Amino acid sequence: MARRASLAWAGISVALTLAAALLLGRYAPVQTDLLALLPPTERSVAAERAVAAMRDAAGNRAVFLIGDADAASARRAAGQFAAALRESGAFASVQLEVPDAGPQRLTAAHREFRFGLLTDADRAVLADGSFDIEQWLLRRLNDPFRTPLGGSLAQDPFGFFDNFIASLPYRQLRFDLDDGLLVVRGKTRGVPGLHVLVSAELAGSAYDDRIQRSSIAAVAAAEAAAHRVAPQAQVLRAGAVFFAEAARGSAEHDVELIGLGSLAGIVLLMLAVFRSVWPLALGLLTVLTGLAAAVSATVLAHGEVHLLTLVFGASLIGEAIDYSIQYFCLYAGAGGQWDPRRGLAAVRPGLSLALATSALGYGALMLMPFPAVRQIALFALAGLVAAFLSVLLLLPELLRRPYRRDLAPIAAPASRLIGWWTARVGAKPAAAMTLTLLVLCVPGWLQLRADDDVRALSSRPPALLEQEARIRALTGVELGARFFVVEAATPEATLQAEERLTARLRALVEQGELAHYQAVSVFVPSAARQAENRELLRRNLQLEGNALAEKFRQIGLKSAAAVDLAAAYRESEGRLLTPQTWAASPTAGPFRHLWLGRSGEGYASVVVPGGAADNAALEALAAGIPGVTFVDKAASVSRLFAQYRKALSYGLGVALLLVLGVLSWRYGLRGGAAVLLPAVLGMAAALALAGYAGSAVTLFNAMALLLVLGVGVNYSIFLVEGRSRAGSTVIAVALSAATTMLSFGLLAFSGTPALAGFGATLLAGIAVTVLGAPLSLSLGRWEARR
Amino acid sequence: MGRMIVAATLLALGPGAAAADESLARIRALLDAQPRLRAEFDQTRRSAELERPVLAHGRMLVWREAGVLWQIEQPVKMLVVLREDVTIQIDANGRRRTQRTDDDAGAARAGRILGALLNGDTATLEQWFDIAARIDAQQWSIALTPRRGAVASFLRSMQVSGDKYVRTVAIDEVNGDSTQISFRNHRDAAPLTSEEAGLLGVR
Numbered sequence: 001m002a003r004r005a006s007l008a009w010a011g012i013s014v015a016l017t018l019a020a021a022l023l024l025g026r027y028a029p030v031q032t033d034l035l036a037l038l039p040p041t042e043r044s045v046a047a048e049r050a051v052a053a054m055r056d057a058a059g060n061r062a063v064f065l066i067g068d069a070d071a072a073s074a075r076r077a078a079g080q081f082a083a084a085l086r087e088s089g090a091f092a093s094v095q096l097e098v099p100d101a102g103p104q105r106l107t108a109a110h111r112e113f114r115f116g117l118l119t120d121a122d123r124a125v126l127a128d129g130s131f132d133i134e135q136w137l138l139r140r141l142n143d144p145f146r147t148p149l150g151g152s153l154a155q156d157p158f159g160f161f162d163n164f165i166a167s168l169p170y171r172q173l174r175f176d177l178d179d180g181l182l183v184v185r186g187k188t189r190g191v192p193g194l195h196v197l198v199s200a201e202l203a204g205s206a207y208d209d210r211i212q213r214s215s216i217a218a219v220a221a222a223e224a225a226a227h228r229v230a231p232q233a234q235v236l237r238a239g240a241v242f243f244a245e246a247a248r249g250s251a252e253h254d255v256e257l258i259g260l261g262s263l264a265g266i267v268l269l270m271l272a273v274f275r276s277v278w279p280l281a282l283g284l285l286t287v288l289t290g291l292a293a294a295v296s297a298t299v300l301a302h303g304e305v306h307l308l309t310l311v312f313g314a315s316l317i318g319e320a321i322d323y324s325i326q327y328f329c330l331y332a333g334a335g336g337q338w339d340p341r342r343g344l345a346a347v348r349p350g351l352s353l354a355l356a357t358s359a360l361g362y363g364a365l366m367l368m369p370f371p372a373v374r375q376i377a378l379f380a381l382a383g384l385v386a387a388f389l390s391v392l393l394l395l396p397e398l399l400r401r402p403y404r405r406d407l408a409p410i411a412a413p414a415s416r417l418i419g420w421w422t423a424r425v426g427a428k429p430a431a432a433m434t435l436t437l438l439v440l441c442v443p444g445w446l447q448l449r450a451d452d453d454v455r456a457l458s459s460r461p462p463a464l465l466e467q468e469a470r471i472r473a474l475t476g477v478e479l480g481a482r483f484f485v486v487e488a489a490t491p492e493a494t495l496q497a498e499e500r501l502t503a504r505l506r507a508l509v510e511q512g513e514l515a516h517y518q519a520v521s522v523f524v525p526s527a528a529r530q531a532e533n534r535e536l537l538r539r540n541l542q543l544e545g546n547a548l549a550e551k552f553r554q555i556g557l558k559s560a561a562a563v564d565l566a567a568a569y570r571e572s573e574g575r576l577l578t579p580q581t582w583a584a585s586p587t588a589g590p591f592r593h594l595w596l597g598r599s600g601e602g603y604a605s606v607v608v609p610g611g612a613a614d615n616a617a618l619e620a621l622a623a624g625i626p627g628v629t630f631v632d633k634a635a636s637v638s639r640l641f642a643q644y645r646k647a648l649s650y651g652l653g654v655a656l657l658l659v660l661g662v663l664s665w666r667y668g669l670r671g672g673a674a675v676l677l678p679a680v681l682g683m684a685a686a687l688a689l690a691g692y693a694g695s696a697v698t699l700f701n702a703m704a705l706l707l708v709l710g711v712g713v714n715y716s717i718f719l720v721e722g723r724s725r726a727g728s729t730v731i732a733v734a735l736s737a738a739t740t741m742l743s744f745g746l747l748a749f750s751g752t753p754a755l756a757g758f759g760a761t762l763l764a765g766i767a768v769t770v771l772g773a774p775l776s777l778s779l780g781r782w783e784a785r786r
Numbered sequence: 787m788g789r790m791i792v793a794a795t796l797l798a799l800g801p802g803a804a805a806a807d808e809s810l811a812r813i814r815a816l817l818d819a820q821p822r823l824r825a826e827f828d829q830t831r832r833s834a835e836l837e838r839p840v841l842a843h844g845r846m847l848v849w850r851e852a853g854v855l856w857q858i859e860q861p862v863k864m865l866v867v868l869r870e871d872v873t874i875q876i877d878a879n880g881r882r883r884t885q886r887t888d889d890d891a892g893a894a895r896a897g898r899i900l901g902a903l904l905n906g907d908t909a910t911l912e913q914w915f916d917i918a919a920r921i922d923a924q925q926w927s928i929a930l931t932p933r934r935g936a937v938a939s940f941l942r943s944m945q946v947s948g949d950k951y952v953r954t955v956a957i958d959e960v961n962g963d964s965t966q967i968s969f970r971n972h973r974d975a976a977p978l979t980s981e982e983a984g985l986l987g988v989r
């Protein structure tokens with residue numbers, strides 16, 4: 001029976017290993033998108049969609065500014081750069097020249113609707129009764145500073161359309177069209193120069209590592225090509241692909257460091273203690289099956305493995321090997337009297353209890369609504385269960401011959417140490433030590449502060465951030481991390497809600513608190529507003545009868561122009577510019593993503609504020625306008641982090657009670673509390689150390705505390721369970737703790753702040769827990785139960 | 787966009803027009819001697835849409851570190867303040883239209899050109915124009931032809947001529963309209979009235 005189970009598990013292990021190798025190696029479903037780790041943060045579906053749309057608008061493009069103090073060099077360098085990118089074939093398309101984006105083309109989409117389109121300033125003049133046809137026309141005729149974008153004098157004699165076009169947010173984009181290139185003028189390496197825009201569309205997702213590799217290589221080659229013709233040229237880049245690639249690089253580095261580091265550490269420790277290759281090989285076998293099961297389960301459940309999970313998984317090695325270490329120590333301690341069955345019986349209760357407490361810890365993490373955390377928890381659970389099964393089912397079969405060496409040289413001192421401890425340190429001194437430690441913790445706790453910044457999740461290289469900031473400053477392009485979502489039942493109602501919002505935004509702009517804003521209703525006023533505008537023009541321009549023609553003649557304009565204007569006005573009756581028409585026109589170009597269109601039951605759009613204005617002020621603007629929500633992804637994520645950090649803190653309390661329940665069931669209440677105490681001290685000390693170190697407590701530290709509980713309590717369990725064979729037990733616990741601290745300690749060096757914090761908390765917590773584990777022996781009434 | 791062209795021209799084409807060209811350098815040297823001046827202007831606008839040319843006249847004040855005041859007196863009252871950071875239009879009723887340069891590419895360009903000119907940044911005008919200059923004793927003329935691009939879509943060319951001052955500016959638009967401006971009665975600008983100083987932001 002047992003034999004058959006062992007064979008079956010051996011078969012499953014091999015299958016899992018093959019599956020995992022195949023899944024990771026062949027299909028590489030390794031996810032690097034950090035935001036994919038986060039749950040939906042927004043209240044409405046439209047807001048979530050808006051967030052996704054805004055990301056996509058920037059996500060699969062890479063943007064470059066090729067700058068040089070010498071304009072001709074900049075143009076030449078940009079030409080070489082674009083040619084090299086094209087030649088590489090790594091990008092789906094590369095754009096350098098802009099075929100025809102002159103003002104005429106810009107105005108074409110709006111021209112036939114022009115009588116419904118007015119700027120707010122012109123509306124104000126037309127509405128307050130101060131409009132004077134003659135004065136207005138004369139000013140316009142004699143203004144040498146006018147920019148005739150709207151058309152000829154006859155087409156737009158009053159310049160209303162001119163003003164409207166000039167008010168469109170194209171002007172916020174600081175690009176100029178220069179010899180067919182989009183250029184920005186600004187400083188390059190501290191001196192004024194010309195920057196040429198090159199934009200490229202990725203051949204696939206920015207988070208696909210093949211796409212990352214090919215596009216990064218192509219960009220490097222293109223940069224070299226640009227420098228061949230213009231050695232001083234500066235290449236600035238922005239795009240999700242660069243950050244994704246950097247994140248992948250940093251995570252891969254972490255996986256290597258932690259994986260190899262903890263493996264090497266484990267190999268050395270195992271060899272040093274057991275002085276035999278066989279336990280080492282078998283230990284690694286259990287780790288291997290654990291990892292294989294973890295990867296397979298994760299890919300099966302989530303369809304992919306996130307890089308952060310792999311980084312975490314690398315540190316799981318140190319925990320998965322604990323079970324086999326317990327078994328080996330028992331094995332080595334037994335010497336010549338080794339009986340695999342009896343050995344198994346002796347070690348099983350402790351291992352089961354240890355697995356149960358770890359499962360409680362990770363199980364609690366699986367309840368979190370963070371895909372990332374759930375994935376990590378599933379990964380860990382599957383890995384630990386598989387490692388546990390391997391120890392129970394494979395090791396007794398594979399480890400039949402007795403241990404030939406002697407563990408006594410190290411087991412005996414360890415045994416004496418524990419003997420000394422149990423003899424000398426009774427319940428009272430142990431309680432005093434506990435109290436002392438807690439008192440020492442208090443000042444640390446008092447210095448604790450929380451930090452819920454989303455940036456903990458990513459390691460964004462400062463150089464890339466700086467380049468992105470430079471591009472933003474040079475071009476005026478808003479990358480849209482915060483915006484308003486406007487939802488309503490119909491497109492018209494959406495635009496009207498936008499207009500209520502933009503009226504408030506305009507007030508902020510006039511007060512100088514906001515630089516500008518981008519909204520669909522700026523391009524496409526609501527039907528009501530367009531009708532109002534037409535009515536304002538009709539009333540003020542005296543389009544009926546001969547009055548206007550007479551005024552034109554007095555001023556010197558051909559009176560036919562007045563007749564034509566009236567005719568054009570009449571002809572455009574009933575014509576309405578709709579968001580759909582606008583979005584379909586080439587004019588919409590860089591602003592098309594603002595119109596989300598159908599969304600659930602209604603329609604939705606996005607309004608993007610530009611420049612500095614604090615979030616509270618913007619959020620207050622949205623208040624009271626039905627259907628308008630202010631979205632700040634970074635802030636919502638931070639809010640979410642805070643919420644779960646708090647929830648997890650309460651969860652920690654619940655988990656403590658649960659674990660205490662499980663332990664009390666086996667050891668009685670006092671025994672259970674004694675076994676739990678070292679882990680509680682570990683958590684307390686880890687928090688205090690964070691306070692002393694001045695590092696903030698994040699959601700990830702709270703998660704680590706949960707694991708200090710789940711993992712740390714194992715040491716007391718092992719110690720209490722194995723107290724009859726103290727020497728080998730102490731070695732097993734020390735070895736377990738050493739491997740765990742090694743792998744989590746290495747995690748503390750991760751480039752990702754969240755993982756580093758996680759690792760540091762675990763390291764401190766586990767260290768204190770294992771050092772405090774003997775307290776369990778002192779505080780419980782163990783001899784009585786013997 | 788027009789505003790930057792004229793402002794640039796009036797302000798002192800000299801410093802803007804590349805020193806690489808020797809003629810331009812000499813023109814610039816002539817204009818540099820008069821960084822603050824007042825003048826009167828007459829402006830004639832011609833267009834196929836007009837029954838007859840439209841005439842206007844007014845006064846101009848150039849204060850190189852601060853900006854330009856362009857005051858039309860006839861046939862309508864209008865004041866345009868061109869500053870590096872802002873462009874303000876004030877009509878006869880005192881109604882102001884203000885455009886900050888940081889949110890308006892046209893005005894921003896004007897502001898940047900002004901700034902560049904005032905600081906002797908010679909490369910700036912060449913960003914938009916091909917420049918041809920001729921100087922003969924004290925008489926000079928410059929032709930500016932916009933390169934392919936936004937400016938070229940409505941402006942055909944500009945000609946500027948003068949001696950120790952800018953004397954004439956001619957602007958030809960793509961649609962056939964044209965504007966001629968001639969300046970007279972140049973004199974030193976100082977002192978500024980408190981109103982002018984306020985408008986120009988000079989303390």
